[in-house]
Amino acid sequence: MRPRTAWQAMAQRPLSFLTSSWPWRSLAYLASGVMVGAAAVAVLVTGLVAGLVLLVVLVGVAPLVGAVLSSIxxxxxxxxxxxxxxxxxxxxxxxxxxxxxxxxxxxxxxxxQVTWRELLFTLISAAALWWLDLLVLVFCFGLPALLFKSLEDGSTWPWAVFGTIVLLASPYTVTSWAGARAALARTFLAPRDEELGESLREVQAARVRLIDSFDAERVRIERDLHDGAQQRLVSLGMTLGLMRLDIPEGSPLGAQLTAAEQQLSAAHQELRSLIRGLNPPVLADHGLVAAVQDHASRFPIPVTVDLQLPGRLPRQLETNVYYLINEAMTNIARHSGAKCAKVHGRYHSDLLILEITDDGHGGADPGAGTGLTGLADRLTALDGRMRVSSPVGGPTLLHVEVPCHFA
Known part of the structure; x- marks a missing residue:
């Protein structure tokens, strides 16, 4: 297994460690630490001195805050x-x-809290760490150079031996201190579990808001199509009807007008189907069970719907679950080659449990970037989870669990 840290690299066989890049990486880490530490000293001293001097006239808060924020x-x-x-x-x-x-x-x-941990780390780095980095580098490389230089003055050979030992051990010395320094830095700068949990909750809340905004935009588009494009098609149909009254019987324009009316009727039906899919009225009026049954009745293959719920779900959850089932059924129609499907659902222990099955050829892979990815994203926003069983040759089972509460 390849080492992930400097200390893990030191645990390798000596030849593997010495011929690897880890000693050089550790050397670069300590050398850059000296420069970063010196810069931190300059920034902190400037901010603190300016803040303390100006604090007398009550304008020194800004430099002090700047010194704190510079630690970021x-x-x-x-x-x-x-x-x-x-x-x-x-x-x-x-x-x-x-x-x-x-x-x-x-x-x-x-x-x-992490800002103040970063400030504490910056103070420690400015006060001690960069000095220790410099001390280790001087000991490993400066001291041997001085000892070798002393040989020219007639000094005894033991000092040369000592300098050679220090130089040969420098990869381990440098890497040891680099690993210790990195462990200290991770202690101060790594996010705590509660901070990771808060970030995760914020990401999840952002996903929920994003899905809610999509649903709101879907409703707006449905309303615009219903009140705009659909009404224009109705008006166009009435205009064509009035034109027919002015065309003599047997006129060749009559056949063209009939074709135009048929195309208009087909476009009107397609638009009505699109509007119904964007925001089905049956979902708002009668709930999830009726909406899924209505959608299944217009599905290209037979779908058995068995949803047993104690009541209506909260509106946002009901909408999301409907489109989740809708998307799963669309995946069946597009990819499975199934002849029939079944949607089964029940409520148990504050969980809405859905099982969507089909008798298709199977082989569905959630990690292949198919429509199952969209289902997983929607479920993540709902704090739900799913499991897919789809052996090659079928059948396919999509098991979904969504937390929910009925009033």
Missing amino acids: TVATVERRRLRLVDLDAMPNPHRPPAEPGLRAWVSTRLTE
Whole structure:
């Protein structure tokens, strides 16, 4: 197994470690740490001195806040540098501001625990870590150089032996300290479990808002089509009817007018089907069971619907579950080659359990980027989960569980 950290690399056989890139990566990590630490000292000292001097006239808060926020930049640089000696990526623990603008960003950062951990790490780095980085580098490379230089002055050979030992051991010395420094940095800068949980909840809430916005946009499009395009088609049909009254019987224009009326009727039917699919009235008026049964009655293959629910679901959940079932049935029609399907659902222990089966050729793979990916995304927003059983040759079973509560 390939090592992921500097300490894991040191556990390899000596030859493997010494011929790898890890000693050089550790050296680069410590050398850059000296420069980053020196820069952190300059920024912190400037901000703190300016803040304390100006605090007398009550305008020193801004430099102090700037010094605190500058630690975010130091921490960001440190997370990037960690990739030299720790290949496991460290996610950004900061959450996005609720509103745009500098004021919201500053307010958000100052109320986060991770900002103050980053400030503490920056202070430790400025006060001690970069000095220790420099000390290790001087010990491993500067000291042997001085000892070898002393031989020209007639010093005894034991100092040369000691310098040689220090130089030969420098890959292990440098890597050991680099690993310890990286572990310390990860302790301060890695997100805590509660911060990861909060980020996950924010992502999930964003997905829910996105799906809700899609549903709202779907309703708006349905309303615009119903009140706009559909009414224009009705008006066009009436105009064609009036034109027929003015055309003499037997006129060749009559046949063309009949063809136009047939095309208009077909377009009107397609538009009505599209509107019904965007926001089915039966879903709003009669609920999920009736809407799924209505959709199944117009499906190209026979679909048995067996949904046993104690009542109506909350509106948003009902809409999402309907389109989830709709999308699953569409996948069956497009990909399965099935001759029949079944939608079974029940409510148990605050879970809506759906099982959608078909007798198609099977082989459905959720990881292949098919329509199952869209189902998984919608379920994630609903805090649900799904399981697919689809052996080659069929049948296919889609098992879905969605948390829900009835009033």
